[in-house]
Amino acid sequence: MNRFYQLPTLRIDPTRKKTFTYLGKTYQGVDGDTVAAALYANGIRIFARSLKYHRPRGLYSMDGECSNTCMEVDNIPNVRAENTLLKNGMTVKAQNVKGTPEKDFMGFMDKMSWAMPAGFYYNTMHKPASIWPIALKQIRKVAGLGKLAPDFEMTGKYDEIFPTADVCVIGGGPAGMNAALAAAENGLRVILLESRPWLGGFFEYRAAQYQNETPLFQRARDLAKQVADTPDIRTFTHTAMVGAYNNNLITAFQTGGADDSFDQRYIEIRAQSVVVATGCIERPLLFENNEKPGIMQIACAHRLARTYGLLPGEKAVFSIGHDLGLEAAIDLFDLGLKISCVADIREDGQDPDLVEIMRRKKIPLLRGWVATDAHGKKTLNKVTLSTLQGTRDKEFACDLLVASAGMTPVTGPLAVAQAELCFDNHTGFFLPANLPVKMHAAGRMLGLNDALAIEASGRSAGLLAAADCGSSVDTSLNEARADLENLPGPVKGSKMVTAPVKGDKTFICFDEDTTVKNIKQAIKKGFDVAELIKRFTSASTGPGQGGIPGHNLPLFVAQYNADPDVSAKPTTIRPPLVPTFIATYAGANHDMCKRTPLDALQKKAGGVFRRIGVWSRARYFSQDFTCRDEIENVRNNVGLFDASTLGKFRIWGPDALKALQRVYVGDMSKIADGKIKYSAMCNEDACIIDDGVVIKRGENDYYFTTSTARAGAAVEWIRYHTRYDGWNFNMVNLTDALGVINLAGPNARKVLAKVTDADISNDAFPYAGYREFKIKDTIPVRVMRLGFVGELSYELHTPSSYMPALWEILEDAGSEFGIRNFGLEAQNVLRMEKCHLIIGAESEQRTTLHDVGLGFLWDRTKTDTKTVGAFALKQTEKQDGRLKLVGFKMENSDARAPRDGSIIVDSKIRGYVCIARNSHTLNEVVGLALVDESLAETGTKLEIYEDECGDERLYAVVALTPFYDPDAKRLKM
Amino acid sequence: MALTITCPICGKRNGYEFRFGGEEKGPRPAEHELNPETWCDYVHNNNCAAGVQNEWWFHRDGCGSWFTIFRNTLTNLEVDGPEETNE
Numbered sequence A: 001m002n003r004f005y006q007l008p009t010l011r012i013d014p015t016r017k018k019t020f021t022y023l024g025k026t027y028q029g030v031d032g033d034t035v036a037a038a039l040y041a042n043g044i045r046i047f048a049r050s051l052k053y054h055r056p057r058g059l060y061s062m063d064g065e066c067s068n069t070c071m072e073v074d075n076i077p078n079v080r081a082e083n084t085l086l087k088n089g090m091t092v093k094a095q096n097v098k099g100t101p102e103k104d105f106m107g108f109m110d111k112m113s114w115a116m117p118a119g120f121y122y123n124t125m126h127k128p129a130s131i132w133p134i135a136l137k138q139i140r141k142v143a144g145l146g147k148l149a150p151d152f153e154m155t156g157k158y159d160e161i162f163p164t165a166d167v168c169v170i171g172g173g174p175a176g177m178n179a180a181l182a183a184a185e186n187g188l189r190v191i192l193l194e195s196r197p198w199l200g201g202f203f204e205y206r207a208a209q210y211q212n213e214t215p216l217f218q219r220a221r222d223l224a225k226q227v228a229d230t231p232d233i234r235t236f237t238h239t240a241m242v243g244a245y246n247n248n249l250i251t252a253f254q255t256g257g258a259d260d261s262f263d264q265r266y267i268e269i270r271a272q273s274v275v276v277a278t279g280c281i282e283r284p285l286l287f288e289n290n291e292k293p294g295i296m297q298i299a300c301a302h303r304l305a306r307t308y309g310l311l312p313g314e315k316a317v318f319s320i321g322h323d324l325g326l327e328a329a330i331d332l333f334d335l336g337l338k339i340s341c342v343a344d345i346r347e348d349g350q351d352p353d354l355v356e357i358m359r360r361k362k363i364p365l366l367r368g369w370v371a372t373d374a375h376g377k378k379t380l381n382k383v384t385l386s387t388l389q390g391t392r393d394k395e396f397a398c399d400l401l402v403a404s405a406g407m408t409p410v411t412g413p414l415a416v417a418q419a420e421l422c423f424d425n426h427t428g429f430f431l432p433a434n435l436p437v438k439m440h441a442a443g444r445m446l447g448l449n450d451a452l453a454i455e456a457s458g459r460s461a462g463l464l465a466a467a468d469c470g471s472s473v474d475t476s477l478n479e480a481r482a483d484l485e486n487l488p489g490p491v492k493g494s495k496m497v498t499a500p501v502k503g504d505k506t507f508i509c510f511d512e513d514t515t516v517k518n519i520k521q522a523i524k525k526g527f528d529v530a531e532l533i534k535r536f537t538s539a540s541t542g543p544g545q546g547g548i549p550g551h552n553l554p555l556f557v558a559q560y561n562a563d564p565d566v567s568a569k570p571t572t573i574r575p576p577l578v579p580t581f582i583a584t585y586a587g588a589n590h591d592m593c594k595r596t597p598l599d600a601l602q603k604k605a606g607g608v609f610r611r612i613g614v615w616s617r618a619r620y621f622s623q624d625f626t627c628r629d630e631i632e633n634v635r636n637n638v639g640l641f642d643a644s645t646l647g648k649f650r651i652w653g654p655d656a657l658k659a660l661q662r663v664y665v666g667d668m669s670k671i672a673d674g675k676i677k678y679s680a681m682c683n684e685d686a687c688i689i690d691d692g693v694v695i696k697r698g699e700n701d702y703y704f705t706t707s708t709a710r711a712g713a714a715v716e717w718i719r720y721h722t723r724y725d726g727w728n729f730n731m732v733n734l735t736d737a738l739g740v741i742n743l744a745g746p747n748a749r750k751v752l753a754k755v756t757d758a759d760i761s762n763d764a765f766p767y768a769g770y771r772e773f774k775i776k777d778t779i780p781v782r783v784m785r786l787g788f789v790g791e792l793s794y795e796l797h798t799p800s801s802y803m804p805a806l807w808e809i810l811e812d813a814g815s816e817f818g819i820r821n822f823g824l825e826a827q828n829v830l831r832m833e834k835c836h837l838i839i840g841a842e843s844e845q846r847t848t849l850h851d852v853g854l855g856f857l858w859d860r861t862k863t864d865t866k867t868v869g870a871f872a873l874k875q876t877e878k879q880d881g882r883l884k885l886v887g888f889k890m891e892n893s894d895a896r897a898p899r900d901g902s903i904i905v906d907s908k909i910r911g912y913v914c915i916a917r918n919s920h921t922l923n924e925v926v927g928l929a930l931v932d933e934s935l936a937e938t939g940t941k942l943e944i945y946e947d948e949c950g951d952e953r954l955y956a957v958v959a960l961t962p963f964y965d966p967d968a969k970r971l972k973m
Numbered sequence B: 001m002a003l004t005i006t007c008p009i010c011g012k013r014n015g016y017e018f019r020f021g022g023e024e025k026g027p028r029p030a031e032h033e034l035n036p037e038t039w040c041d042y043v044h045n046n047n048c049a050a051g052v053q054n055e056w057w058f059h060r061d062g063c064g065s066w067f068t069i070f071r072n073t074l075t076n077l078e079v080d081g082p083e084e085t086n087e
């Protein structure tokens, strides 16, 4: 297809070709083409088949206001081809077709429309209920347009930003640009959003005169230049506003350009004041077969030529209701389009200059005429025009029908901002009657048509927004208002909704294949409000929401009812205002994880890493995920474990002890020097939330640890529970500043003794002791003798920067004792054999301190400390019906271990397995479970049900704990 | 999502930065004053005002303060509290 290469309005670069495939065939487009424009340039007229009747559909609005041009692009379904710029190598497919869009095997559905009146599914599937499952399956098959492959994975780069501005202007047309400039002139920071890839709006592609021989498109470019030269205006193009929330929070989605680091970007804007200048779209003209490919709106035809250099057809008929239609007809005629006839719905009121030009150019004009039917098997070949009353008609052969009933404002942004919209008789628009505070509307959406008036209106709205931000704008605002008053006001709009036709094939909603006949059927059934008819007929529930049917549906209902009490009310629309990928909402990948100071060393040592909470941790050190060697080495020799993820805190100050007393269940006033105190924290319900140790390092100076999972919330928790007290204490989270190595196993002392001069004999540094000394005279360590894995062990805390060195020193010193790493899973088995708990693994939200057998940690004498949970600890101490933590072994010694999380049942659910493993140390399966009190007695048989195990059960018996070293000799070695 | 909160230390910030800490109910009664009913009232029962309420917020992604603000639960916007009276 020949393209215009010389028009000054073009947004394409014909010298830069782009190759893409459509239905397996290779085509060429040019730089700047949208997918839709490129297809049109290659002669494609049918882009898709409609949802219900599989009718052929083509270009209609060029702004993606309906599903006609939703296509599959690079395997992503429902991409709006009119809004998506062509990229090299794109693969494009049509949707909702069996075969090709030209030859769709479901095309017969169109003949079946008589069998599917409005509310078909409601009525037919209503009774009996037994039909639902079958009907569901069948409906699912035909419902929806695009298809996702089951193994589909979304590709692309998604980003998000949260900018603030004084004024946010929605719409980058002449009004929006004027508003932005006016606000910026007052020193305010402005964000300007425009849904197309460039600024200019209705001026942008038109060659008609603006003023003094300057064409409109030149004016648009001048304004855009001024905007670009104003540093306080931040412009986002190709950015569709999609939501408005209170506090003037505006959300939008931006499509990235060739130079951007993202494909799509979520934008959330906080602005003090908002100007909405989203202009108008065209109101579709309703007549028989009004969506046949070859029929398009004025701006669609006009922009095909002016923006993309494509003559929209060869021989055209126009059926319009607005001067823009006459202007477009003249312009397209000049560009070479043959025009058989222009039918104008209006009997009079046309711009006399335009009428005169048409007369000179011999373009036939019929006033008070309208299209009533479009013919052609798949695409248009003939149009019937008739008088408004349908008294006379004429037929014209053509391949293009430019059809438009008039203008309708893009009120979506106002609607989602909860503005009240009222039908205005003069303009035939829904106009804002009551705007939210600090929100202003401007431009063509108010019914203005005069170029200067549109600009003045934008300027005045920008000044009002500046006033919202505290600028004094009285003088300039008065001037702008005076300007506006001297310019032409809102123009009278055409209110015709439908041509004089029965409406069997007159589509009011393209997305949902809803016809005028369907609306009449709904009204006959008693639905009298557009909002309800919308639900019954599904008109305007498609991806375009209110785009195509938004204005016509309420208008038609009001006119059809001819009921003065039913004034036209727009149907509700909701964010997002345009179809958007979930991926864009999700934005950037927030999944950040922390690495311990030993990350690199452990990776080198063959660590198999897993994401655990916020951390990436070494879970295994071989491909044997039962960790037999790691475990046996800890039990028999000595192992090294990276425990850096533990929460570590310093709390100090005159009231530090009071704060500890408040949150720990134990008596923190009784911490001996050089000793560690193990304790727990509960919430007010006595449920255990954390355990750890506390050390007193000096007067009013404590060091404490929390579980890994609790590290992030500890400061918040302590501050919360002391918020009324005004206590004087400080806290600092040292979790990332300090690392921890657990040196554990019967040879641990021998290893440590090699690297320190400190006396670490069992007498000098016994179990539960705390010491501070140096390794190799250099590395300061805080050392705790704990026994989480059930062996002699030293927990060494040291500044993170020393961690790799400390690790290597210990590894070196331990080589003669067979030292080796052990990972998280080995630790998990080791501590489970010893029945040491992990909060969160052996407890859930409702598990109290008593339930897990740690009630002894609670000091009931400290009643004046207001200990968090103390009252509930008293109340739940002897409470019935609780789940208790027990140990268990399998009934048959050769039975396998049940999966973690399996359920314990009899006739009801009685608890669950927290952890179970085949213990190499004990040579049998052992585990921990939370079970109903009645099953907690040692020797009780437990019936275990695993997910999807059918009738098979595993049987276990409650056993004495701990399983390993019950006399606790080994950790005191 | 539109909520902004004024932290006494950091000023007006995006609501995403904060964690909600419940209605302002005053300090917890002492242990000897508690019975199951008063305990339950304090810990679990809320007024759930439809309108302005005084409530606690934590500046999690900021300075780490706990503080109270007044918020209109109908509009989900921070509002000025009742006039402070001089004793």
Ligand SMILES: [Zn+2]
Binding pocket: B007, B008, B009, B010, B011, B059, B062, B063, B064, B065
């Ligand atoms: Zn703060």
